[in-house]
Amino acid sequence: MSTAGSIIYKAFMPTLKMVLCIVLGFFATKKGWLTAPGAKGLGAIVIQITLPALLFSSMVSAFTPENIKAFGPLVIVAVSYQMLGLMFAWCIREIFYVPIDFRWGILLIQTIVGNLPTAIVQTMAKEAPFNPAVDVDLGVAYIAIFIFIMNTTFWGLGVHKLCAWDFQDKHRIPDHPPLKERWSSQIEMTKGKISKWTGSRKTGSTTLDMESQTIPGMEMIDQGAEEEGSIRRELERNGVEPYLPPCSSAEDITPVYATPLIDPNGPIRRSSSRLPQYSSAKSTSSPPQPITTLEEEDHESISPQPKRPMWKRIGTLLYNLPNVTKAIIISIPIATIQPLKALFAETEGWSGSRMPYGPDGNPPLAFVIETSSFLGAIAVPGALLLLGASFARLKMPKNWSELPLGAIVALTISKMILVPIFGIFVIQALRDRTSLFPRSDKIRTFISILLSGTPSQVIQLVVTQTYNPDGTAETLSSFLLLQYALMFILSTALAAIALYVVER
Template sequence: MSSAGNAGQIIYKAFTPTLKMALCILSGFVTTKAGMLSPSATKGISLITMNLCLPCLIFGSMVSAFTPQNIAAFGPLVLVAVMYEILGLLCAWVVREIAWVPKDFRWGILVMGVVSNWGNLPTAVVQTMAKEAPFDPAVDVDLGVAYIAIFVLVMNTTFFGLGFHKLCAWDFTDDHAAEDMLPFKQRWRARFERLQRLLGRRKQPRTADAEIAIADEAADEAADHVSATLEVPLERVDYRPAAESIATSVTRVGTQRGDAESKRTKPRKRSFTSRMEATPRILATAPLDSQATTAAESVQLTSDKGYTSGSVYTRGYGAEPVAATAAGAPRRARKWAAALLKEIKNTPPPTWAVAVGLPCSLVSPLKALLTDVPGWTGSRMPNAPDGNPPLHFILETAIFLGAIAVPMALVLLGVSFARLTVPSRWRDLPLTAITLMTLAKMVLIPVFSVFVVQAMQKNTGLFPPEDKIRTFVAILLSGTPAAANQLVITQIYNPAGTAHTLASFLLLQYSLMFIFSTALAAIALYIVAS
């Protein structure tokens, strides 16, 4: 067959799963617009899908596919997943520095760079493409889903386990509302001057006139820059208070060295650790569709007690009051136990599925209870009367329930798009930031992954050529859009219950997904087939 025929086959194979995803998303969009799915109904469906069906899919795939021989893929895939998260964070930071980002998304854009949709979208592609050559349908379908579960584990650990989702709340706190409002040039000039003063290389301006002069200059340059390049109506954005705040803070750092006040550390509200501690945690089981979530429900979804719906966004970051107890401070062991219990309660079910699936996949006696294991089944582990392993019905049930996870998650994604609201005027959107962020997640990171994975395949044993599905998954998951869970978390943390800016970013990414994902899948298929 000619090379053109091979290229046509590859493109068609890559386009088919993308079309299947598009139809599922479209069905959710249409049924919602037609009024056939109420918010309460979709909320219940999302909870069932996330907390029951998806864990069953992960568990069934891992037990069926993982063996002591191919578990070696766990380390390389974790390495690649972390690498994608770090690269996404750097890209988001660069976009925030060089382009205008609304003040309700200056921290959320960093979250978007890190977390990606590593669940339903790539699973749908793998389940379709792994059924045909050059893959082995008998093994690679389940193995591909199991490999994707490793990425899901890394994403959940970062987003929920490490508390990265809390950054979504920082866009709505009073002490962050005016941060980073100056354009690129003024921000970095202030930072450079502060660095110089900290290093003792520049004399401190000591008069109030000098502080006002710096503030006025920064404000004027900010207004000129925004008016000339960003085309943002100046009457809607007041840059002078931000300029005064930043210029004043820059001027006062390191002054009055002989004064005891200048020797104090930064206020607690400026500490990253204290911000994370003061921001309430959202349960990892938050529904995918939260449009109907009320303020009271938002409080119930937080795991930290003692917060009201208003305190989520406006509370100070000062010292927390400590309740006095008769026994004094609790012992360290009790603190660790309480912290461990808290983390266990907030661990999402998909992560539990991975934690349970790994030993059941690798420990022969446990695996022999569920599925056939050479040397154990029928001999050291007697079969049930039906000729199957004793607990084979558990594995069958998990696979049966897991089969509906991916299509229902795609339908719910269409439901979320049907209920999104974005600004009606194009000039109100941060078009430059939206475009750059989309190109970073859908083009830049995938191109980087193609070269890196191919280099690992040739120079290391991390991606052996015979394990085609491992290489395919590693490349495919580099170009997925941002995670839809961020939409839920942002709506919960926002007092208004909306996420309009985030929605505008998501809409472009998911709209172009059908083009970029098809191209990336075709490239990955070509690499593993060659």
């Protein structure tokens, strides 16, 4: 078992590498080398090309029919972290002040898992107690499962649209009253509902509810009588005597609208209303003809569109999926079906015997994995450079009191401390009392603990900048700034604790 100093050093070095990349991105932006359009292009390359390539190469190489069973436990852990983070974010929004352009986005920042732990895993999995020949790629493949769940909720379920709600007037959440007044009003409202409910129960047990016994149509009669009485009173106050001619039962009363003889400067001023006078008319008119509205004509003129075939709808759905999700969906069957995997990577029982090698002595499609690995090496450094660039463009207010410091601190504590505490104890309990996290699969336990407390992914930063008409995400950057400033300490501590749990 490693000493405490050795564990801390192993956890510190990958974090230092990440911090240096962020600092380089910061200075490159300040020097003008990484401009805003350049950062946007780099972000598109990372998200659309390099990250899918990294996940594809890692999952095809690492997953086998035996360890694919880890998919289920890791999905459970990933969803648990998302639900816990969502609960903390909602509580923070209700308790602390959050700027109006981040009251929906704060619900997402706790549920997004990034690919930054990949740098830590790629470094730490090369040394004991892990197996460098297997655990490096396997660790990246396990991280891909967390990213897959995040992409499914963020893109597949349309949760990313919450970022746009912060900039739409119809969805914006207004400022809350002070916490004390808000909770007191909620308590009073609850008391009123309870007393009303109990009172109606008591009244209903002794007397009949007359309101529930009304005859259908009586409401319209009462309303018409009230309108007629109000018109009569208004005419009498202005010295006008209403006249209602007599009519027999064989006559229909039809309203004839005429302009009332009322002084426009008098107390009653109605620009468009007319008072009804009534005249008798024999019911000899022809029955009314049905009126065809323009909407009905349009509806009749438009023929229903034929339904698209199912295969076309499925194809459209798959086409609109993010490239990261496509890479994961494609890589899982390739990794688990042995004849397919033998085309791309070394497969025991297939490579060289059932599946012949190419002229270079490698599997026939090994160049696909090599190209994906080559492109995937850019993903993590590129994302870190983008993060440093976003911090460089962050405009801090002159007065620190203008920042929502309470919400920023609370969010960082919940994201980087409280959720990791939950993850450490739950993963240990699952390892010791169930078969979901076997002791032999050390990298699975390490990944599950490590991803409980990593900073939020920068993808939300890119999406928020896209939805914001100004093209900025200053509020989100201020929330991320504290997380990444403390990452140097908190991520090192969490990685050291995860390594200690694995070795224990």
